[in-house]
Amino acid sequence: MGQQRAMRRFAAWHIWLGWPVGLPILMWTLTGLVMVIKPMEEVRGNHLRKDVAESAIPSDTNISVSLPSDSTDPVRSVTTQVERGETVTRITHMDGTSERFRPDGTKMSPLSEVEARMIVDENIVGGDKIVSSKRFAADEPPSDFRRPVPVWQIGLQDGTHVYVGTQTGAIEAVRTRWWRTFGFMWGLHIMDLETREDTSHPTLILFASLSVIGSLLGCVLLFRRRKGRVRVAA
Structure with missing residues (x-):
């Protein structure tokens, strides 16, 4: 009972x-x-990244890059590589910011819109079908990027957003339409639609x-x- x-x-x-x-x-x-x-690889847009062969640095290249004597930013790494036919040395600081220099030590200006478009065209499948471009500051990242990095947002015809760092000159992220759907569903899943984190x-x-x-x-x-x-x- x-x-x-x-x-x-x-x-x-x-x-x-x-x-x-x-x-x-x-x-x-x-x-x-x-x-x-x-698959997660497709959600992240990795299937849209082209396998672009890296170019070797010319043997006769003389690299002379040094930090300003009054610089107080700790350095995390220094790399040199060929980007779009030009030898570029990138100094990355501990806070994530970076600077680009030519072999003679001349500091390069932030990536231009034209350069960002060229990078997308060369490295992304469908990158030749650009419909929009917009620059975002580090303190105002777009909702589908959410990283404190200054970037160019290059919009493609299929709805994909490609983010190219204005300081790094590299593709920081690829956000497809499905990625945005995935992000919304993830926010619902963890009951946090504001930050989704x-x-x-x-x-x-x-x-x-x-x-x-x-x-x-x-x-x-x-x-x-x-x-x-x-x-x-x-």
Whole structure:
């Protein structure tokens, strides 16, 4: 008798919990399904990046690059490579900013719109079909980039956004239309549409805990015994 009473109580709890956790569970299942439809490499746009062969630095190149004597920014790395036929030395600082220099030590200006378009054309499939370009400062990154890096946003005909760093001269990110759909679904999945980064906040933990409890109650109720109804012949 006590067991039946407990089972009835569990059934009542299970029904009441179904109201607050039913919608989140459906949302988690739906968003999870959408996010696994396509491979992550395709979501990130890696399939649009061309395999461009690197050029060797000419053997007769004399590189003379040095930091200003009054510079106080710690240096993380110094690299030299050929970019669009020109030898470029890039000094990257610990804060993520970088500077580009020619072999004679002349500092190069930030990447121009024309240069950004050329980089996209050379390195991205469909990069010759550009429909828009816009420059963003480090403190005002676009919603589908979300990194404090100054960039050029190059929009392609298929809706892809290619971000080229104005300081680095490199493709920082490729954002396809599917990536933006993925980002929205991820925000719903973790219940954080604002930053889409907080995976440990009270609302998410609360609904996840309630869902676990509801699932456990459902598992317990699988063993509930039901008395068969006796049919009385007329």
